Amino acid sequence: MALATSGPGATNMVTGIATAMLDSSPIVCITGQVGSKVIGSDAFQETDITGITLPITKHNYLVTHADELARTLREAFYVARSGRPGPVLVDITKDAQQSSCEFHWEAAKPQLPGYRPDLSPAETEYEQALDLIHNAKRPVILLGHGAIVSGAMNEARELAERAGIPVALTLLGIGALPASHPLNLGMMGMHGEAWVNHTIQEADLLIALGMRFDDRVTGNLKNYAPGAKKIHVEIDPAEINKNVKVDVALVGDLREVLRVMLPKIESIDRSEWMHFIDQLRGDSAVRDIQNLPDTGHLYAAHVINDLWRETRDGNVIVVTDVGQHQMWEAQYYKHEHARSLITSGGLGTMGFALPAAIGAKVARPEAEVWVVVGDGGFQMTMAELATIVQEKLKINIAIINNGFLGMVRQWQEFFYDRNYQATPLLNPDFGRIADAYGMRNITVTERSQVIPSVEGAREHDGAVLIDFKVEQEDTVYPMVAAGSALHEMIRRPSPIVETAEDE
């Protein structure tokens, strides 16, 4: 729920709304509008915000009379939260805000004759899906954000356990199955671990649960999981056969669909398949970057791994921005609970972390909130430090500071002959910025200082900013280059190390 004034206030919400649209986040935005009599006259601070946000909202409204307001707001919250959630914007003219009307809760009931969020699959589709699952020798579950939105974490876990099927997660699916679960392979896709992507490519059945086969997850579609049949359980019919053609589609709420299926799932021994996957993992399975020698360099992966070790027993929400640090977080912070990672997936909105962390802390004040953010993204919204201080929010900020827009730099290194165009950053002294807000801060340049700095931040009452000055030209491995097949990864220099320096 967000409020903004007309014109620039409304347009400033656009990136946030688009972020919510791509990640199916239920939000209701209310914007002010000029008086209904002057709409269309280019009045002061007039902007056609319903027109601007039309393609990036699930639905939007322009309210010009006070008596439309109650029903519209009820509809807005209903539409935002039901079915596949998404952003709804309600634009309210000044005269509608300032006049008054009789209010009747019942009369303001939503009237949406065309809106049907509650679809469910046909009996035959269930049978086809069960048939495929029972006949598969090498199945994989692809678990996405829909599992969390639908609250189907337990059902998905039960399906995996009962049928003995390994689970790969999307970025936004992280936490839907505990990282420590033996069937959890980890994150798939562009920066997924090699064994996860190989498992998908070798599978004979993909069971996609609440995910949408985003291009960051599939790699080149032409040779994506070529030997696999595909089952797609998805609440949004428009996602079916959009990117990947599937054999069976079950359109409906994931939790309800799984609840129907679970009693009919037979337990099948798939130890051969699991053994194959273990071999794919090989040495990587026991890889623990904690044991790697300290070479005097500070690597982002070590910072995040240490942060995880220190905070793993807490009630922690990690909020990340977008870029290299986001991928390292996804790889090295082992999330055990749903909604313990908040990140911008589909839109990849830099500058997301700090404001999103404020939202997370306000919504769940009892949680320990950590912002993991790059030096580039941090500067896009660091004005929100004022909000943190003003509202006395206990938020810990870990800047993974490599002096570059790191992910873009990485692409420039690999594909553009190290032509570092517009990626090196002339950063301010983040510590002094924190000082200016009266916020405690520390700068970390060595690996041995990581854990003490995290401990110190946790013990301090107020917000803390830690500036981790990490290796500048470090690379996120593995990487599926754009246009490559999912198994054609640029691998780590050695499977058991994080960087070339570790060898």
Add this chain to the structure above:
Amino acid sequence: MMNTFVVYVENKPGVLTRVASLFRRRAFNIDSLTVGRTEKAEVSRMTITVDADHDQARRIEANLYKLVNVILVENITREPAIVRDLAMIKVSATHGARSHVLELASVFRARVVDVAPESLTMEITGDEDKIDGLLEVLRPYGILEMVRTGIVAMRRGSKPTSVARAIGSVSAQIADDDVQQSV
């Protein structure tokens, strides 16, 4: 192939923009779009033709359903249907050519709706091919001005695509079935 969709929408401001914007955003080109009233004041009916293959047509249908103001979508491409376009054609008809032009109009069952000293304006209703055919034979005489409405379509036979069915609880059920079939 050309697909014909009949789309019932709530008769509210901005709905046409939502539908048109959807086609643009999903990179489909609308060939023809008509919109008008129905027997129910709160419901409008659109006929949309769009070039799309089978899978694309299903995605268009599913995406149309995602618009909150869309009540019912029917792809009647493979159904027996009456499809009509209306054109007004102002054609040069000088003294010598006038009788020929009138003859052609009568062969195509076009009605002459305006006569001027140097031209005739005729109105023709039919499927697109018929109108294209008339235009073809009139072209040598000189077409001065032409306007077409775009097509409207209705399913043949007694099975109604009636608005009564399209709103209220019964319709929601029917629409659900349609969505599931399209998957």
